[in-house]
Amino acid sequence: MAHQNTIDRLGKIRSKQPWLVLSAAEKFSVASSTNPAISHFYSFEMSRSKQETIAIPDGCVDIIFDCDASRPTAEVFGTPMEAIDIHLVEDHRYFGVRFASGIIPDCLRVSAQELIEHHFSLQDVIPHADQLFETVVSQSNFSDQVASFQQFFEGKSARQLAPLTQAVVQRIFALQGNVRIDELAELTGYTTRTIQRQFRADMGMTPKQFGRIVRCQSAVYQINHSDQVVFSDMAFDLGFSDQPHFLREFKKLVHATPMTYQNRVKQQTYLERIQHF
Structure with a gap:
């Protein structure tokens, strides 16, 4: 059956953000996670294309770090309900964490309703994330960023669903x-x-x-x-x-x-x- 190809072994949808991949200047790097709450990690450099960078509905929470040396940022994105422009900056390098579809990390100090179609500064919604932010944006190696986030998230969990x-x-x-x-x-x-x-x-x-x-x-x-x-x-x-x-x-x-x-x-x-x- 066709739907079996779209669902992973844990029964969760394999979420796709195709326009993000196509916005990469060259390669779009992806790494899996040992934590089932996390779908995957990704990293890319934004191309100089003048096209919009579109996010599509995926049911996921993403944390996206803009690793620009002069003005780094990190934001937590809830799923959009329709295609939207997420305003990424050309030539900037990004590191992202995508949680599995339907999963909300318990460390977020924001409700499920508030997340939908909204984004927040990482430090505003995750307590004690300053060290994580500084570590991730200062690292140039994708694997090191993945390791840093996994270490931060170790011991944390997803919100329990009824x-x-x-x-x-x-x-x-x-x-x-x-x-x-x-x-x-x-x-x-x-x-x-x-x-x-x-x-x-x-x-x-x-x-x-x-x-x-x-x-x-x-x-x-x-x-x-x-x-x-x-x-x-x-x-x-x-x-x-x-x-x-x-x-x-x-x-x-x-x-x-x-x-x-x-x-x-x-x-x-x-x-x-x-x-x-």
């Missing part, structure tokens, strides 16, 4: 986001109102909004990793009522039509830009 929310999240992942709230009620035995209330408290959004993100990421993953994509089949597999609905939704969330996006990814050899460590 069992009801956990069950709903796993169902949404398993069905690529193609699930209705009444089906979730039948699955869990809880009322739709209870599901909505608990899910929003834990995740900062509704199950429908989270499902929308997962469908978006599933479509992006399939385009990135497939030589041949039939968009009408993809629309059907992801549960859209018709292909025009899928095309409109994709453009709103990814900032391009599926065909335009596919051409951009293939033209710029997306997978070849990613360097694994």
